[in-house]
Amino acid sequence: xxxxxxxxxxxxxxxxxxxxxxxxxxxxxxxxxxxxxxxxxxxxxxxxxxxxxxxxxxxxxxxxxxxxxxxxxxxxxxxxxxxxxxxxxxxxxxxxxxxxxxxxxxxxxxxxxxxxxxxxxxxxxxxxxxxxxxxxxxxxxxxxxxxxxxxxxxxxxxxxxxxxxxxxxxxxxxxxxxxxxxxxxxxxxxxxxxxxxxxxxxxxxxxxxxxxxxxxxxxxxxxxxxxxxxxxxxxxxxxxxxxxxxxxxxxxxxxxxxxxxxxxxxxxxxxxxxxxxxxxxxxxxxxxxxxxxxxxxxxxxxxxxxxxxxxxxxxxxxxxxxxxxxxxxxxxxxxxxxxxxxxxxxxxxxxxxxxxxxxxxxxxxxxxxxxxxxxxxxxxxxxxxxxxxxxxx
Numbered sequence: 576x577x578x579x580x581x582x583x584x585x586x587x588x589x590x591x592x593x594x595x596x597x598x599x600x601x602x603x604x605x606x607x608x609x610x611x612x613x614x615x616x617x618x619x620x621x622x623x624x625x626x627x628x629x630x631x632x633x634x635x636x637x638x639x640x641x642x643x644x645x646x647x648x649x650x651x652x653x654x655x656x657x658x659x660x661x662x663x664x665x666x667x668x669x670x671x672x673x674x675x676x677x678x679x680x681x682x683x684x685x686x687x688x689x690x691x692x693x694x695x696x697x698x699x700x701x702x703x704x705x706x707x708x709x710x711x712x713x714x715x716x717x718x719x720x721x722x723x724x725x726x727x728x729x730x731x732x733x734x735x736x737x738x739x740x741x742x743x744x745x746x747x748x749x750x751x752x753x754x755x756x757x758x759x760x761x762x763x764x765x766x767x768x769x770x771x772x773x774x775x776x777x778x779x780x781x782x783x784x785x786x787x788x789x790x791x792x793x794x795x796x797x798x799x800x801x802x803x804x805x806x807x808x809x810x811x812x813x814x815x816x817x818x819x820x821x822x823x824x825x826x827x828x829x830x831x832x833x834x835x836x837x838x839x840x841x842x843x844x845x846x847x848x849x850x851x852x853x854x855x856x857x858x859x860x861x862x863x864x865x866x867x868x869x870x871x872x873x874x875x876x877x878x879x880x881x882x883x884x885x886x887x888x889x890x891x892x893x894x895x896x897x898x899x900x901x902x903x904x905x906x907x908x909x910x911x912x913x914x915x916x917x918x919x920x921x922x923x924x925x926x927x928x929x930x931x932x933x934x935x936x937x938x939x940x941x942x943x944x945x946x947x948x949x950x951x952x953x954x955x956x957x958x959x960x961x962x963x964x965x966x967x968x
Contacts, residue, residue: 589622596625603633607739607766631766673735675700675816675846676721681730683716683870690716692870693730698863700735703838703847705861705878707854707963712867714850718743718818721848734816739767742814746821746850748805752794756785759793760807767812775811783807784833799826806834817847823856835860858959866963881962889927889955890934895948896922904945910937925955 596617600610608616613632616624676698683691691713698704706714719725720732722743734741750759761776768775780789783803788796793804806822822838823831839860841847851857857864857878864881866874874881894901898916901924905914910933917923928934942949 592622592625593617596628599633600628606632607769608632673700674698675702675736676704676732676734676848678717678721678732679730681717681720681732682728683713683720683725684728689870691720691727694867694870694872696865696872696875698846698848700846701843702863703842703849703861705857705864706848706850706867707852707857707864707959708867710852711869713870714867715746715820716870717867718820718848718850722818736815739812740815741818742767742809742812742816743818744805744809744820744822746824747798748801748808750793750801750804753792755790755792756780756796756804756807757789759804760811763808764811767814771813775813779807779811782810782837784830799830802826803830803834806837813845815845817841817845819847820850821852822849823851823853831856854960854963864959878959882959888931888934889925890938890952891955892924892926892938892942892952893950894922894924894942895950896920898922898924898947901942901945901947905941908937908941910934911941922950 597614600613600617605613613624613628617628618624620627674697676696678694678696681691681694682689694713694717706717708714716725720727721734722741723738724743754762757776757780760779761773764771764773764776764779777786777789780786783806785800785803785807788800793801796804802822802824803826806819809817809819819838823834826834835856838847838849842862849857849861861878863876864874864878865872866881892901892905902914902916905911905924905926910929911926912929913925913927915925917925926934926938928938938952942952
């Protein structure tokens, strides 16, 4: 009798959980499987079926299920990921091409803090878009909104692709330690495309460089191997939009090279949003770039346009040593913003000027006035790191 009485609360709890799951199926859109199938899964496997549905099957609430007027209880604007390519193009989108991702005046607040502040950007189809910014700039928040994991306070974020064709790689992926790499990727394939070719699992592992570790349990994987496994799990479903958060952060030089080559091979294929703090990686594989700082987008456009237009123009002047008189003379010129000799003492002076026009009109005369022997003068092509530091200073 006592045992039966003790089981009553447990049975009641399980029944309540099943009822909750069935109500959630009715109120939400279903992912991966039709609603009727999820109902059968929940009833056939109690309570594991309900746990599985809440983990991977529950989509957004259907219209009218969130309260009067369809608005969420907290008043936040929900993210909608339409299945049609009719996406409104914000300013800056490439002409003649409908963007894969369109973000317009997107704001996300946590109390008084604005993680994103009126961000507008466009990511063209088939491009590799690099998103860079200091820690706390809002990169991960933006990825979370695009993935449907966070709701914006205001503004819109839309993807011209079905949610199941969007794959997200977090910066620190984790997996159940008793699963093998093959089982992890196969599970991802089953969730995204259960009727697809099983050979896709081995192909994804091979692309991520994990063929030799396919049957090892993930509990013994290093962080770099977990990063590769996360990449394989995102690729196996053949996504149209890849959201990659620091995909090279834990890799050794050889692994980083392989991942960069893989991302570069996507050009013209799936659209990639590539978040990274390694600016050399972004400059190497991305054709467009966005620069975030304190939740604000400082630049959205091509990498070439950023390098040419955002940084103050500079020149490298090579003279016969000593270079100190040249540095002093140029520093006194009104249109020269900075002049300094390279630390190796080679006689190379880096001169940052106010404008190209000023340099073309006056640099030759300023150098001639120093009486130094000038070996060469050439424009200093900036790299992404120098431009980034200048924009975020």
